[in-house]
Amino acid sequence: MKRTKLFTALLILALLAGIMAAFAPQVSAEAKSSYITSLKDVKVNEGKTKKLTLKVSKDNGLTWISGSKLKKEFGKITWKSSDKSIATVSSKGKVKGISCGSVKITAKTKKGGITASCYVTVRKTPAKYDKSGPKKLTLSGKTEDHVITDSYCYVEGDKFVLLVEPDIDLPGDFAKNIGLIMDTLEEMVGLTYDGWENPRTFDYKNEFLASADPWEGVSFGMKVPIYIEVDREDAGYIPSANEQYVTIFDYALFSMDFWNSVPSYRDNAWRRGSGLVSYYTLAHELTHTLTDRYTYVSRTTTEGSATYFGYEVIKTLAKDNAEFAKSLEETWLDTEVGIEITAENAEAVFLDDFSTLSHADRGAEYVLGQYFCEYLAESYGPNFMRDYLLEVKKSGFDGLYGVYTDKDKQQLVDCYKKVFGKKVFEKFGKWYVKNK
Numbered sequence: 001m002k003r004t005k006l007f008t009a010l011l012i013l014a015l016l017a018g019i020m021a022a023f024a025p026q027v028s029a030e031a032k033s034s035y036i037t038s039l040k041d042v043k044v045n046e047g048k049t050k051k052l053t054l055k056v057s058k059d060n061g062l063t064w065i066s067g068s069k070l071k072k073e074f075g076k077i078t079w080k081s082s083d084k085s086i087a088t089v090s091s092k093g094k095v096k097g098i099s100c101g102s103v104k105i106t107a108k109t110k111k112g113g114i115t116a117s118c119y120v121t122v123r124k125t126p127a128k129y130d131k132s133g134p135k136k137l138t139l140s141g142k143t144e145d146h147v148i149t150d151s152y153c154y155v156e157g158d159k160f161v162l163l164v165e166p167d168i169d170l171p172g173d174f175a176k177n178i179g180l181i182m183d184t185l186e187e188m189v190g191l192t193y194d195g196w197e198n199p200r201t202f203d204y205k206n207e208f209l210a211s212a213d214p215w216e217g218v219s220f221g222m223k224v225p226i227y228i229e230v231d232r233e234d235a236g237y238i239p240s241a242n243e244q245y246v247t248i249f250d251y252a253l254f255s256m257d258f259w260n261s262v263p264s265y266r267d268n269a270w271r272r273g274s275g276l277v278s279y280y281t282l283a284h285e286l287t288h289t290l291t292d293r294y295t296y297v298s299r300t301t302t303e304g305s306a307t308y309f310g311y312e313v314i315k316t317l318a319k320d321n322a323e324f325a326k327s328l329e330e331t332w333l334d335t336e337v338g339i340e341i342t343a344e345n346a347e348a349v350f351l352d353d354f355s356t357l358s359h360a361d362r363g364a365e366y367v368l369g370q371y372f373c374e375y376l377a378e379s380y381g382p383n384f385m386r387d388y389l390l391e392v393k394k395s396g397f398d399g400l401y402g403v404y405t406d407k408d409k410q411q412l413v414d415c416y417k418k419v420f421g422k423k424v425f426e427k428f429g430k431w432y433v434k435n436k
C-alpha cells in the first residue's frame, strides 16, 4: 500500500499546486503605487534553473520595463522563496528546483515599494529516452508501440500501457498475452475496460513518461496502466480510490542472474523457474481493474470474482496457447474456506465479509467468493457479475474497498438478492454442502 499513500500525497500536492496556480495573478496589482507588475508562474525540473523576470508597467500595461531599466528606476530587487527545500532563488531571480512541490517566490524592489509574487512548481526530471532499443527485454513487438527510457520500457497496446523496469526478461508474447487476457475477460464478465465514470483521453507516451516516476501522473485514463517492478515487498495489485492501476510483482519474471544476485533469494524454495509468467496472477489483477472501473464491492466479491475469472480466463486460453498452458501447470489454488457453509449461515458469512480475518491471510474470502461465483455462473448464466455490478452501481453504493460499515455490507448483500432472488444465499449454502 505504500505506493498508494505516496501517490495520494503527491496527488494532494499536485492539486494544491494547481489551485494555488489558478489563483496566482499573472498580472498583479500588489504594488502600492499606480504601477502594475508581472511575474509569471514557472515550472522547473529538479536540479534545473529558470530565470524569473519582474516586469513593471506605469501606463496600465501598455509598456513594460524590466532588467537594467527597472533597476535604474526602482533599485535592486530582493528575491525570496517561501520554501527553500523546494526551490531556491538567487539575488538575480534565478530559481532552482530542489525537490517536488510548489513555492511562492516574492520579488521586492528597494525603491517604489513594488512587490510581486509567482508560484514555482518543481517537477521530477523526465526520464531520458534511449532509442537504442530494448536491452534485456523480450517482447513480441508486433502491434505494440515501444519506447525505451533509461528507467523503463514502455509498451502501449489497445487497452493497456505496460511499464517494465529494466533487467526483467519478459518471455514469449508477453504484451500480446495481456491483450488476450483483457479481451477474454471482457467477454466473460460482459463489461468493457472503458466503462469509466469520467474517462479522459490521456497522452500516455508524453504525459505518463514525462516524469521519473510515471505513477505520479496516472489518473482517469482509459487504458489500464500495468507496471512490472523489481520490488520484493509490494506484491500484487495496488488499488486506490480514484484511479485503477496494476502493479505486478512476479518473481518468476526475473532472470536466474537476478535471483542469484540476491543472497536471501538464492535458495528460496518457492522460487520457480525464471522466464515463467504467472498469467493467473495477471488475470486476477486485471479482473480487479475491470470490476473496479464500474464500482467497488465487498472483499469477498472482489477477491472471489478475481480468483474465479482469473482462473477461468487462463483455463480458456490454455486450450490453444502453450504459454498459458505452461503457466496453468504452475498455478495452485488450494486454499480452504475454513468455515462450514450451510443454507442457514451463508448470508451471515457474506455480511461478515471475513472482516475479522486479515487480508494478508489470502484465504477464506478468496475461495468462498470463488465458489459463490461458480454457483452464480451455474445457476444464472455467464453475465452474473456484470448484472450484480451494475445493480450495485444503480443502488448508489458509495463504500470503498476494504472500508465497510454495516450499512454498506447490508446494501451489497441486498443487491445480490435483488438480482438473483431473495433466497440466493440459502440456495448457495445448499449448493455448497452438496458440491464442496
Ligand SMILES: [Zn+2]
Binding pocket: 237, 284, 285, 288, 302, 303, 306
Ligand atoms: Zn486480488
